[in-house]
Amino acid sequence: MSSTTKTFQHVSYLWDEAKAAELAGDEVGLLIYRSNLLGADLRLTNYGGGNTSCKAMAKDPLTGQDTEVMWVKGSGGDIGTLKRSGLAALYVDRLRSLKNIYRGLEFEDEMVELFNHCIFDLASKAPSIDTPLHGFLPFKHIDHLHPDAAIAIAAAKDGKQIVQDLFGGTLGWVDWQRPGFELGLQLEQCLQENPGIRGIMLGSHGLFTWGDTAYESYVNTLEVIERCAEYLEENYGKKGPIFGGQKLESIEKDARLKQAATLAPILRGFCSNQQPMIGHFTDDDRVLQFINSVDLDRLAPMGTSCPDHFLRTKISPLVLELAPDEDLSDTKAVKERLTSAFESYRAMYEDYYNTCKHPNSPAIRDKNPVVILYPGVGMFTFAKDKQTARVAAEFYTNAINVMRGAEAVSEYTSLPRQEAFNIEYWLLEEAKLQRMPKPKPLSGRIALITGSAGGIGKAIAKRFQAEGAVVVINDNDADRLKGADEEFKQQYGKDAHAAALLDVTDAETIRKAYETAALAFGGVDIVVNCAGLSISKPIEEHTEKDWDLLYDVLVKGQFLVTQYGVEIMRKQDIGGDVLNIVSKNALVSGPNNAGYGSAKAAQLHLSRLNAAELGKDHIRVNVVNPDAVISDSKIWAGAWAEGRAKAYGVKVEELPAYYAKRTLLNEIILPDDIASACFAFVGGLLNKSTGNVLNVDGGVAMAFVR
Template sequence: MTNPTALQLIARSNRLGADSRNTNYAGGNTSAKGSETDPVTGEPVELLWVKGSGGDLGTLTESGLAVLRLDRVRALPEVYPGVEREDEMVAAFDYCLHGKGGAAPSIDTAMHALVDAAHVDHLHPDSGIAFATAADGEQLTKDAFGGRVVWVPWRRPGFQLGLDIAAVKRDNPGAIGAILGGHGITAWGDTSEEAEANSLWIIETAAAHLAEHGHPEPFGSVIDGYEALPEDARRAKAAALAPVLRGLASTDHPVVGHFTDSDVVLDFVARAEHPRLAELGTSCPDHFLRTKVKPLVLDLPANASAEDSIARLRELHEAYRADYTAYYERGAAAARARGEEPPAMRGADPAIVLIPGVGMFSYGADKQTARVAGEFYVNAINVMRGAEAVSSYAPIDEAEKFRIEYWALEEAKLQRRPARKPLATRVALVTGAASGIGLATAKRLAAEGACVVIADLDLERAAAAAAEIGSSDVAVGVQANVTDEAAVQAAVDAALLAFGGLDLVVNNAGLSLSKSLLETTVADWDLQHNVMAKGSFLVSKAAAKVMIDQGLGGDIVYISSKNSVFAGPNNIAYSATKADQAHQVRLLAAELGEHGIKVNGINPDGVVRGSGIFAGGWGAKRAAVYGVPEEKLGEYYAQRTLLKREVLPENVANAVFVLCASDLDHTTGLHIPVDAGVAAAFLR
């Protein structure tokens, strides 16, 4: 059973982490000291439970805690080789673990272990970091807190900072915590309740001081023409810019995007001081490790055309890359002068792009990383507002930022990340995806790492299917009538605003009317061709434009049918439109190849189970044609195949994945039969 002290710590951590005013996602750490019976000696042993590396306070569980023996951790100062070699102390924590040890200890473990308090919190609240990054933060700390909170000058997180805070606690017996210059806050208490109360008091007191003494417009006046566009206009412009921005941000490494047009962002980029402040960059290490040291900022008014904005963004991106490369080279040269060999540059593209009047795009290796990067830049804006309101924003200098960003310990953390899935960073749009083949395909693509947009005529079912797959960081549902060009464009735009771009489209939407030639009406014919032939054309056209603008290649997959080459009875409209789709594959493969866009098709046999088409009456009609009970139709189809196997939605989904994965990256214009072997439908 979990130790009661650890249970208290988890509950406190979850409460603190649930409120973004206290700390950002995965930011900060908490700890508790207590005792437990040593299973070997049977004697009590003093332990430290502390949030491990990479965890999040709001969602912390027992598995996210590192558990260390206090006697061994407290002995480490005796072997500490000094600040120039403090990174070596992280490896020493491994020799202090108790039992299986739990999560990997973080760099901040010393801050918790060495401070003489039973409970310690280290948090990154916007109000506290505003004090920590203000030019006269030390005086502000005295003014706001008196002697209850002590100023600790900037020091890179590590063992020496733990010693510094321990000394502050020892030398200031009336203090309940500290403001850590350029970093955040630390608070402590004899009980879990006291530590939490002290943390919240520091955060609330800092916020109240900023509100009472701060300048009402710390970012200056609104720049004429930089005000926020109306919602429809700004989202339309965001969708127009998104493909190009995603391509630029993926110059070195493919990324997923996130868009926000929150009031905080729109107000910041409308104000006179935003160019100066954005250039200074973020300060708190937790911020710039996710946002990079500074954003790319478009220097055009809100009403600038999309074409002019794109042209300027290309110029600014080139300048950003040159500037970041120079930053890296300066930092690397300084590191080598210290006898260190820094990690290779990880990429020179921006993680944050600010567009006046429109909002902010943020980028990362997956949707969650991209979204969190944007959230962190909102934190940074709040910090800049607070610091400028009572003083001036003064982040840590470039040299220190480089030492954090290219820290060997940070590099080691990155190397511990799980291997990327095959479709990581790919954004997929699947039509008709609320059931059957479409849903199975969406699930398979998401399982392989893709972000998925579930497009369906029924919005409620699309949203339910997306929720079944995962959170909005993985899948979203949108309404899409594929026969309507405006509706198709709206679905593509929704994909761009949800995930920043589009790489993979599956034309799956369809329906079928089982009628003979003489029974087929013009309305029947038009309906079949509008949904599948015209619908696939509209979706492919809208998607191809995005893929061309991105410059990242892409995949378009058509779910055609064995009926595109097989002449079956009472099926004229359906089979003809499937043949149309099959030739669209060949035509588009020939046209789009120069852009690196592969176009392929899949020819399934009748997929009965889970199919919306079959459930909607098609199954009963086909069963009547073949003279079998409807519930036996799948078995009938299976028996006419060479392999005697029924074709399931998952079989088709498997083929989609294979076509879009790297093993077939030289294949385009291909149709793959997924029919268990229907000889009459062999391709020739």
């Protein structure tokens, strides 16, 4: 059938014959092309889920003879973004010869190291545990995916019979088996017992499909998933309302977001009692349908079925017993109510570990939930970084889709707890975790830096991101913020920052910026007061308007931003940092500087006052005093530079050199220098320091703190 006649309702057909023709004869290129198309449709598989392969002939570098090689997605990759560097390439004959030395299910983990003896390309990615699943099947192109529609049937109580009836015997079935060497042998046996089948459904797990060409495999995969989705669609509502109908109604969108933003820091505090966590919130319609349903209490404790879902969402979610419109203003009362819920969850998880553990199991991990469901409001997820938290939410949404489909056609079944444990605490998974890079100094930390669309603020935000933090960039200039937002997306990706309009003189915009931080990441750990402006005039020319503007932005702005930030930090109860970017002018008396200099002095003393007050909350307050940071600064773009040049009797263009010459080190100060000072305060080495002033001015003796 020509590709132009292919029509699908439940999956995306993305094959482009012209692009594929450019790859003709390059089987590996076609594998990558097919993989990227499949990974682009989240209905087929989620981020990091599934794997794909191809087999083709290649020259053996040792013999010069043609030999069959299998290219398969390597360990830890993602098919949607797969490149050649993400593939493992293995000799097919060597891989299959491992069957001769396999000692049985109890010893299958030892086979993983032997995959390395089968590697054809020494630059290969490490082979994944799924390698034999592809290698023991004879087909040139194979897709192993985790589509919601297929898993819904695979996780149904009578899924095997449904598959038989739905596909008339053209799709095989293999009961649940943990991924590995044994499952590869079972796939091979299923094919031998059912010659001519087009694929195999893995009980509670996913789908294997194939073809002799990349295109045949791609279309076969889509057709099988499309048929599964059609079947579910045909059956929705036949057994009664989805999830037993709705038990409660969601509150309005704006109210949901406000409730979520209010609660998120409290939840983050509970989830961060062992290590700092980053949050994610969604009120997706599919999530709301599930969490508002009659069947929530029955289905939620069962957990997920597909191992890819389970590894990212834990044994089960925590369901909050809060009314959707609950008054959350009394933080102490809310914490008291949630304490018992978290203690119960941790006790459940510890019991699960102790009941299921083996003598050689890794030590128990974080006992806090990953997924937290708030009926009528939405779903929170917490993990070590934003991407992991977001992906956990996506996978639990997939699990909801699976439950929805399985309940429509049969009855949903999850992995038995022992099987779930065997996946979660698998020694091979533990080894993979141990190989992960060490966290960066600011991993798990959330920073809000005012005025971070340019100048010093942007430099601080970039440095914090480079050190592992997520940041909320903001500015009162919408165009400037838009440009910075695009720049950060291109440089750091979509998960590393959020953007919000913020005018430090407007309490409402400050509140909304912190709501953005709470919804995007769960709260805030580091507040940097960097936004500012400068007015340099002789006292006789200085107006009351000038004075009010300076004090509103510099002093009142610092106070308000700190006040809102401290409120969130106290909800989290895990400490935090406030950094105030002040100035050497807070200490040095100079000409034409009455308003700016005195406002900076007020900022400095306000910092001391805050440090004295907030120590009991383990919130550190410190000051960085820059001087003459001209690069990329709006302050120096207009009258301020002219005023300072006039005060010192030099030309504007001579100011950088003038400022450098008057320093002890004869150095020009750059935004990155200020960013480094900020990192010094929050990077972990100065956790017991508060109320300090760090000068970054090249050495101005009059600004020495004394």
